[in-house]
Amino acid sequence: MKKYLLVLLLALVPALASAAASNYPLDSFKADLKDQESMQRGMALYVNRCMGCHSMEYQRFARTAQDLGLPEDLVEEYLILGDHAINDLMTISMDKSDAAGWFGAPPPDLTNEARLRGSSWLYTYLRSFYRDDAKPWGVNNALFKDVGMPNVLEDLQGVVINTCTMEELAHGNKGTVEPLTGKRMGQCLTVQPNTGSLSEQEFDQAIYDLVNFMTYVGEPSRMDSERIGLYVLIFLAIFFVFAYALKREYWKDIH
Ligand code: HEC
Incomplete structure (x- = not known):
């Protein structure tokens, strides 16, 4: 009995560990890997805004172009900003140890980030930066406290300013939605009017596209697996008919 209790306790350890990381509630995110246009926009945002610091060193430009339905010459012209060739891996030239000196922590490779952290985590993280003058870059993040990354999408x-205490923020006071106007009231993080070039919905859409793209990169063959999986199921269904007929034939004389 004691053994079982111990096993049960150990099984809980990962849950406890992740619970300790942050209480900030995640906004749910549902990837749509059939929406190539969304992933194309996400890729454009990624190469323009993120790839200066974050590589995707297990992913090739050519594979990405093929999966997202983009002609290779367009990718070469508009989406390869460094001196890469289309068949190259999506590496960057920033030196990891230099970067660690500049930011406190080196910007990690993001090929597998969506699988590591989860898409909902990413979607929330990228929308949770706020001004904090006590920090070297003047920004903090409600989900990833004291993050070393500057707010590159400001x-x-x-x-964005935080109007709550740290305690309230950590518990993710997202306010209540006013039923008539659909506006959020009393939420901790609020955008100062007319300081960004996108509206709140447009920004959420841009981040949706970006995270959709990062979700695809985390598992590029998922669409293929789902398609092949369907064929396998259809095959099994047809095969079942013949297998069953054969079984009846074999057992006919025994009964
Ligand atoms: C100026 C450099 C820079 C740019 C540009 C940048 N980041 Fe970062 N990013 C960092 C640094 C540095 C860290 C490490 C922060 C830490 O560990 O405290 C980081 C961390 C992250 C993390 C968390 C990694 C983890 O799991 O610990 C994610 C996710 C991320 N960045 C996504 C992005 C995305 C998406 C973009 C583009 C919109 C972007 N970053 C642009 C510097 C950058």
């Missing part, structure tokens, strides 16, 4: 989203 010109799109606008200036």
